[in-house]
Amino acid sequence: MSEFKHLYDDFKPEHYQIYLDINRETKRFEGKVTVTGEAFATDLAFHQKDLAITAVVVNGQTVAFSLDEDEETVNFQISAPSKLTVAFTYSAALTDNMTGIYPSYYEVCGVKKQLVGTQFETHFARQAFPAIDEPAAKATFDLSVKFDEQDGELIVSNMPEISNENGIHTFETTVKMSAYLLAFVLGDLQSKLGQTKNGTKVGVFATKAHKPQALDFPLDIAIRVIEFYESYFNVAYPLPHSWHIGLPDFSAGAMENWGCITYREVALLADPDNSTLATRQYVALVIAHELAHQWFGDLVTMQWWDDLWLNESFANMMEYVAIDSIEPNWHIWEQFSTAEATMALNRDAIDGVQSVHVAVNHPDEINTLFDGAIVYAKGARLMVMLRKWLGDTDFSAGLHTYFDKHQYGNTVGRDLWEALSKTSGRDVSAFMTSWIDQPGYPVLSVSVEKDTLVLRQQQFFTGEGVDKQRLWQIPLNSNWTGLPDVLSKAEVRLPNFAKLSAENGDKPLLFNAQNAAHYLVKYSTDLNEKIVSKIDSFDHITKVQLIQSALKLAEGGLSDYADLVELLATFDNESSNVVNTAMTQALNALKIFVDESSESEKNFKTFVGNLFEKQYKRLGWDKIAGESFNDEQLRALPISWEIYAENADALTQSSALFAKHKADIHSIPADSRPLVLKNEITENETADLVRQYFEAYAKTTDQKFQRELNLAVSSTKKMATVDYILSQYRKTALIKPQDLRFWFASLIRREFSQAKAFKWLTENWEWVQEKLGGDMASGDFIEFIGNVFDTADKLNEFTKFTDSFKDEPAFKRLIEMAKTEITSKIALLGAQKEKVQIALSSEIENVPKKV
Numbered sequence: 001m002s003e004f005k006h007l008y009d010d011f012k013p014e015h016y017q018i019y020l021d022i023n024r025e026t027k028r029f030e031g032k033v034t035v036t037g038e039a040f041a042t043d044l045a046f047h048q049k050d051l052a053i054t055a056v057v058v059n060g061q062t063v064a065f066s067l068d069e070d071e072e073t074v075n076f077q078i079s080a081p082s083k084l085t086v087a088f089t090y091s092a093a094l095t096d097n098m099t100g101i102y103p104s105y106y107e108v109c110g111v112k113k114q115l116v117g118t119q120f121e122t123h124f125a126r127q128a129f130p131a132i133d134e135p136a137a138k139a140t141f142d143l144s145v146k147f148d149e150q151d152g153e154l155i156v157s158n159m160p161e162i163s164n165e166n167g168i169h170t171f172e173t174t175v176k177m178s179a180y181l182l183a184f185v186l187g188d189l190q191s192k193l194g195q196t197k198n199g200t201k202v203g204v205f206a207t208k209a210h211k212p213q214a215l216d217f218p219l220d221i222a223i224r225v226i227e228f229y230e231s232y233f234n235v236a237y238p239l240p241h242s243w244h245i246g247l248p249d250f251s252a253g254a255m256e257n258w259g260c261i262t263y264r265e266v267a268l269l270a271d272p273d274n275s276t277l278a279t280r281q282y283v284a285l286v287i288a289h290e291l292a293h294q295w296f297g298d299l300v301t302m303q304w305w306d307d308l309w310l311n312e313s314f315a316n317m318m319e320y321v322a323i324d325s326i327e328p329n330w331h332i333w334e335q336f337s338t339a340e341a342t343m344a345l346n347r348d349a350i351d352g353v354q355s356v357h358v359a360v361n362h363p364d365e366i367n368t369l370f371d372g373a374i375v376y377a378k379g380a381r382l383m384v385m386l387r388k389w390l391g392d393t394d395f396s397a398g399l400h401t402y403f404d405k406h407q408y409g410n411t412v413g414r415d416l417w418e419a420l421s422k423t424s425g426r427d428v429s430a431f432m433t434s435w436i437d438q439p440g441y442p443v444l445s446v447s448v449e450k451d452t453l454v455l456r457q458q459q460f461f462t463g464e465g466v467d468k469q470r471l472w473q474i475p476l477n478s479n480w481t482g483l484p485d486v487l488s489k490a491e492v493r494l495p496n497f498a499k500l501s502a503e504n505g506d507k508p509l510l511f512n513a514q515n516a517a518h519y520l521v522k523y524s525t526d527l528n529e530k531i532v533s534k535i536d537s538f539d540h541i542t543k544v545q546l547i548q549s550a551l552k553l554a555e556g557g558l559s560d561y562a563d564l565v566e567l568l569a570t571f572d573n574e575s576s577n578v579v580n581t582a583m584t585q586a587l588n589a590l591k592i593f594v595d596e597s598s599e600s601e602k603n604f605k606t607f608v609g610n611l612f613e614k615q616y617k618r619l620g621w622d623k624i625a626g627e628s629f630n631d632e633q634l635r636a637l638p639i640s641w642e643i644y645a646e647n648a649d650a651l652t653q654s655s656a657l658f659a660k661h662k663a664d665i666h667s668i669p670a671d672s673r674p675l676v677l678k679n680e681i682t683e684n685e686t687a688d689l690v691r692q693y694f695e696a697y698a699k700t701t702d703q704k705f706q707r708e709l710n711l712a713v714s715s716t717k718k719m720a721t722v723d724y725i726l727s728q729y730r731k732t733a734l735i736k737p738q739d740l741r742f743w744f745a746s747l748i749r750r751e752f753s754q755a756k757a758f759k760w761l762t763e764n765w766e767w768v769q770e771k772l773g774g775d776m777a778s779g780d781f782i783e784f785i786g787n788v789f790d791t792a793d794k795l796n797e798f799t800k801f802t803d804s805f806k807d808e809p810a811f812k813r814l815i816e817m818a819k820t821e822i823t824s825k826i827a828l829l830g831a832q833k834e835k836v837q838i839a840l841s842s843e844i845e846n847v848p849k850k851v
């Protein structure tokens with residue numbers, strides 16, 4: 001850390017006066033920025049990137065300056081440390097890689113249009129104006145913007161507009177905040193406005209390419225979520241308004257700019273006439289996530305990026321707390337177990353993974369922190385674990401104390417633990433440090449040896465892993481009384497098991513209730529048999545947990561895949577959506593042992609066909625009036641597995657539905673649309689059909705529909721179509737660079753198209769870097785390959801491809817982890833393939849033949 005220089009040490013900004021003049025036509029902008037603050041050195045540096053600076057004026061005197069491209073700074077000298085004013089004059093280009101100030105492209109009724117928006121997190125404010133671009137450097141901002149304004153266009157920002165003189169829009173001075181949270185969006189926007197009970201104005205903005213009604217759902221959610229947080233945190237929303245803006249071009253999901261949240265359109269808008277419950281839930285969760293940041297992240301901000309988890313882990317948990325409170329019938333916590341928990345358990349089991357809290361210095365390293373599985377999913381799981389351990393009352397009281405003490409300031413993890421310890425009287429730091437600072441997670445082994453209950457912990461790995469004897473503070477959360485609260489040693493032995501069991505009514509012994517803590521449990525065979533015998537009596541989350549554990553333990557070599565197959569077979573009439581989702585995740589994992597068009601695939605199809613048939617028959621294809629949220633959401637899963645299993649009725653119904661909507665395929669009911677579109681390609685592909693899908697893709701403004709078309713056409717069985725698809729990847733007017741990773745994922749993960757997709761990437765890597773290199777998404781391509789490559793030859797190819805950039809900070813860890821993952825998969829296939837196939841074929845022999 002010693003080598004790394006924080007500019008904030010030498011200059012503490014207090015106020016920025018920013019004037020920008022933006023021209024979409026020439027794709028350039030001019031800027032004048034005056035910064036007041038205090039200097040603590042005579043050699044000063046401000047962050048800047050790709051700015052053509054023409055003048056630096058200190059306290060009214062022009063000074064000489066130089067630019068440092070590697071450090072991304074403008075450097076100049078002053079005579080003595082003091083309070084001062086620095087003014088910069090410059091111009092720069094509007095970049096096309098979705099960072100800094102950038103255009104978004106779209107069409108309305110055949111007319112090409114542009115919005116201009118901003119993305120300054122993590123360190124892109126420096127592409128818009130010279131700044132101390134570090135989260136600790138909080139200041140107030142006065143923003144004025146002029147642009148090539150057309151009739152009816154508008155501009156929104158963090159604060160309300162206070163004047164518009166000669167086309168110069170000026171906004172109210174912001175509260176004290178980090179530069180990465182400043183934002184504005186300008187262009188031809190429509191809006192829907194409302195307000196909270198406390199008078200905060202809330203607005204949703206989008207281009208006019210969308211139906212106005214698509215803005216209603218997000219507006220309603222945003223208002224109710226703000227009201228929920230105000231009561232939960234007991235801290236008022238700090239700004240006059242809360243704007244939510246959908247941008248056609250957006251790399252991440254959304255960005256928590258204070259009072260001016262920006263979104264990928266698919267994460268904000270919901271078609272009122274034809275959207276799935278899952279779509280609306282996703283939108284609600286994203287809004288709740290970004291709104292949590294308005295307090296946690298914006299009002300109180302991490303000191304430096306190593307504590308990014310403070311922001312993200314927290315927001316990723318709070319989104320579920322908020323949505324569960326405002327929409328209790330969605331049972332959104334059940335989905336936490338199949339979404340966040342699954343992601344965290346998968347990635348965090350690979351040796352070489354980073355811890356939640358991790359040191360970062362180089363700006364390129366900062367981007368690799370935004371690992372969805374670790375900082376978001378695992379971090380959120382750890383927060384859930386902590387909240388359960390403390391209880392909700394002490395947890396929310398601790399948050400109030402934290403916001404109260406640190407508002408408009410910066411913190412490190414320790415500050416949060418202190419606040420929570422104060423309200424709960426428990427040592428939060430001692431409990432959490434083992435989880436936040438260590439990579440990986442433990443498996444708790446439970447067995448009975450001579451009437452003694454033995455609990456042991458050890459780090460869990462899928463594939464090779466170096467056991468460093470790490471220990472965690474494991475909250476046992478057992479359904480039995482008389483057991484310790486936390487296991488912190490490697491082993492604990494508890495005598496008189498039989499007596500303990502009797503005292504607990506001899507019910508099956510379970511740990512990690514509600515799947516609320518980040519560990520797996522491996523029960524000894526006798527204990528496990530008792531659990532499985534009572535499986536019907538358990539709640540949904542426990543069932544999910546048992547399926548999830550059986551899969552992970554098999555992947556980690558701690559149990560047999562046959563146990564997993566046997567367990568899955570017991571769920572052949574399971575009506576819960578989340579349990580079916582967990583089954584689906586396990587079945588998808590089993591697919592790697594099944595070869596395309598082989599006897600083993602036939603057996604596998606029979607197995608899944610039997611598993612889902614009862615629910616398929618119960619739910620049918622059409623929504624039933626008055627049905628539960630569970631059933632509405634479940635329906636697509638049995639349909640999709642029955643199509644996969646080539647159930648004749650499912651295939652016929654799918655084709656009939658397609659035929660009925662052939663003239664307007666967007667009108668296929670949203671729940672089954674992805675399945676029907678895909679099935680039509682796998683069963684009835686023609687050149688016309690492929691053309692129709694691409695035309696629909698180009699025309700629609702519904703990004704979810706675009707994703708479905710991408711997945712459908714990428715399921716082709718024709719190599720010529722694969723070639724055609726690849727030939728479209730660089731047509732950015734058709735496939736937006738933000739969506740290229742989905743297109744790539746859908747071809748690389750299929751054995752059929754994998755080699756071609758990989759070849760495309762190796763030949764176009766430079767171009768991909770140019771289009772996506774600046775933002776947080778470029779590592780995804782590496783991760784996708786790590787997820788699917790499974791032979792020594794492929795590992796070789798991957799090593800060759802990544803050799804030239806394997807030491808770059810942005811890629812180093814991702815490449816190493818991908819290699820570990822591929823190596824593990826090769827070993828797993830070698831050891832288990834035959835056993836899995838035997839387990840599957842013996843399972844289908846046990847099912848009575850249909851007549």
Ligand SMILES: [Zn+2]
Binds near residue numbers: 315
């Ligand atoms: Zn976030």
